[in-house]
Amino acid sequence: MSGRIELKTREQMRVMARAGVIVERALAAARAACVPGARTADVDAAAAAVIAEAGATSNFLGYHGFPATTCVSVNEEVVHGIPGDRVLAAGDLVSVDCGAVVEGWHGDSAITVIVGGDASRQDRALVAATDRALWAGIAALATADRISDVSAAIEEVADEARLHPIDGYVGHGIGTQMHQAPDVPNYRTRGRSPRVRPGMCLALEPMLVIGTDESAILNDEWTVVSVDGSRAAHWEHSVAVHEDGIWVLTAADGGASRLAEHGVVPVAP
């Protein structure tokens, strides 16, 4: 996505953090609903209930006609899966992507859950490495000169794990809209990327697959699948950059527990 980068005040970031923690809670409910025998629509309903109870609204519902509050993508589905009657089985990898809006400010976050808690070693490694790639990217953002420093940190973890970022799907700016400039690629790209500046809020979201980085869109016109059928994982957080540091907006602790191993201490806006 190109265009002007919207810079937020710290006060605006604090409103985004309110949206963000609602998303975190919605995803916790969605995670709890990812049990063998549940339908993907049940996972969606669990998240939707949290957003409604909090008095927030969904930014996914109705987005270019999207019919649900979450994207629920199973196994070879990478992102943008539509929740429905599909029944989850033990060992499925379920990526749940969710967002919420408070006073016009957006939050966006995603998790990948292993249904029933157990999966093949390869699948567990995929989920763990994608999560690690996200936090490496967030940690890099704390000292990044340019967005490309974040992309490189994400790709480095993918490379080490011999996984591949899906080509063409990237993170993004977030604020008064869910998707804004600048793009935040999950891989190194040619050319100069924007400088990281105080006031930026960015959604980082590595989407890694075991096999080829090529994807296709199903006939439902939403669901993105890996072309070779290999499994995918997706983790996402929305992060604010301000004069004194970074803060993970979609985590109640600002990301402190996960950034400690990177030597980064988040600072509330």
Ligand code: MG
């Ligand atoms: Mg998302």
Ligand code: MG
């Ligand atoms: Mg996003």
